[in-house]
Amino acid sequence: MRRQLPILIVFVSGVFMIIQYFIPHESFEFIYEYAMDWIIIIGIFAMLLGLWSLTRVSVSKVQTKAPGWGFSVMTLIGLATMLFLGIYKGNKSIAEGTLFMDIFWNIYTPIQATMFALLAFYIASAAYRAFRARTVMSTILLVTALVIMLRLIPLGPLSGINQTLASWILTVPNMAAKRAIWIGIGLGATATCLKIIFGIERAYMGKD
């Protein structure tokens, strides 16, 4: 019963969602919209589970004085501060000009932008290591990457040829490869959906 009922819920909800795709009648449309909203609401309640997990792990590190426990204190302070500042004035707490948003703009946003900027370094180091691999595959990858990168740089008499080649690569073989991957993903994902609906794939359900 503990496992059978969830599998039945999966089957019924999955089959319903497939059937409603073909039925434009509004009675099915209503249920579809409700189902989508219910999933969002479940996700919102699950946020509390997430906060509980983060708090528990951090508090545990502080209590056991695990290595780096001081940084867990920082995590808890940051979390508690944002939760307090974001709720104490009701929905006005998150308006522009509040301390909540000041922290967002002056602490969160710069760190996020810098993490994103790290990609500039990592993309160079990834290219270097791929080049060192010296296989046919990595050579094709890097030569193509070079042609595409150079399309934006003036190369004198070679500019025209490079740009034409880059444009052709982006519109023709690139499109062919993407289609092959998309079709494969389409078939694989569709099969996975069927496996889930029919209860063949049920690892996510766990065991007792």
Next chain:
Amino acid sequence: MRYKNLRSSLVLTFFLFFLILPLSQILAQDDTLPPPPPTEVKAGDTPNDNGHSITITWKLSGDDGAGKKNVVAYEILRSESPTGEFVVRGMVPAGNNTYQDRGAKEKEDKNYFPPHKDFYYKVRAKTLNSYSESGVAGPAVAYGQWFHIGKLPVFVGTLAFTIMVLAFISLARKGKEFYVRPLAGIDAVDDAIGRATEMGRPILYILGLGSAADIATIASFTILNRIAKKTAEHKTKIIVPCNDPIVMSVAQETVKAGYLDAGRPDMYKEENIFYLTSMQFAYVAAVNGIMLREKTATNFYLGKFYAESLILAETGSVAGSIQISGTDELAQIPFFVAATDFTLIGEELYAASAYLGREPLLLGALKAQDLAKAIVMLSLALGALAASFHFGFFLKLFTVQM
């Protein structure tokens, strides 16, 4: 001589003035004359919809694109009776001969469009200064359809694919063995786990940044279950930091099930599968820290990834970890290919669960995928040949109307 030329010019000017003036008046008067009205106005239920729309079609006015070419737009008017007050419902530019009168489905919405109710329509052809109206068309009634005819190819595809999957699963249940070719990324999993065991270092498993609703994440859960079972057998620690609370819940269930399957439930530690944050780069910053501080020997990146994929892969590389990745995000596959040791590209991620468990039912479903792929390849080849000879039949088979 000069006088003669001046006189001639004056006469010509007077003559032209009295000729052009009435002509201009005639031309100006023409634009105030109404154009020929639209004809053959038909109103009927919009097909394949939810029952809150009526489609009106008409034949263009004689002065639209022909004749005086002064029609600028058409107005569509509606009434609840043929002799009642007609209200403008919409307008389309000249050259168009169809309009969909639609509204909201909620009764409390001010734009509510009631189904199962008679409506009458007229179409008005407008010039800049005048207009003319068609006769009344109707009654037209809107009602919802129970099947979308335009989606028939999808319906056939759904049935065909489902039958294929069920047929192969049925064969698998009867004991038929299926061959699948080796996949480098899957073959490396055992070695990667063994490496972690020998080095006494943990394994890191990243489910990606998708939610539990993403199919790639669900595929990753199944792989996590298999890997958790292997790590339990090897008594190796597995760390699963999560980006989504529901994913964390499912991951906990999955890993626990893996440990149960391995007969080591006592080794399961829930604190190793935890939630960090749902914000992309904050999650990555924390995972980077885990990689370097825990000195993970093996990293798995399997699921939905975005721009952070390269940061994870490069940090793992700096930490000296063996890295196996897999995603269906096309934009991130190149970075995983460049930066990790083994990559499962797109469909290979979905196939991985069948490879790792070697369960007959999963292998059967994989075979159905391959059969569908073979049909697609045949359709492509035949379709391209047919298109070369201008036969549109194949194209129609795959055309879906929304």
Next chain:
Amino acid sequence: METIGIWIAALLTLGIFSFLYKDNPFYKFCESLFVGISAGYWFVTTFWQVFMPKLADNLVAGRFYYMIGAIFGVLMLLRLFPKIGWLSRWSLALVVGTTAGLYFTRYLVSNGMVQVQNTIIPLYVKGNLSQTIGNLVIVIGTFSGLIYFFFSKEHKGAFGGLAKLGIWILMLSFGASFGYTVMSRMSLLIGRMDYLLGTWLGLIH
């Protein structure tokens, strides 16, 4: 106040960049603060911008069907109690089943049928050699890419040859994506350097 904000942002930027050298307490501080603040920010904004309109406002307006979603949400929270935690599987089942059914048709149409539809193109276009070559490359490239993803047959002989052509075309595409992204990543770095050297230190204008 703005100056303090700029200094904080600049120091945190340097803290994250320090990770490129190696893991250090400065980076750890930035990371832990980032995680805590982001989790709090995400919870608060989701609460006010999603939870309140989706659930609270709908229930107040009398749309009681939303109670079903709330009940499943509460079941999810029962995970915190080991004895009755198994009830949360009902919520998981609803989420997984609904989205499996939704994505089934989505993937079949947009990844399957639409892609096949777009690849049914003529192999020969009269009077247009470049389009003919382009169409041939697209059809053969897609075909050989699909051959590469075929799991039932080993890559040997002629089949293996086609699969090899497939993986080469895939690598070509990956290289194109790689090269295409480099400039945008560089512009992100330029943005941060501009902030540090311009906005913070005032060395560039």
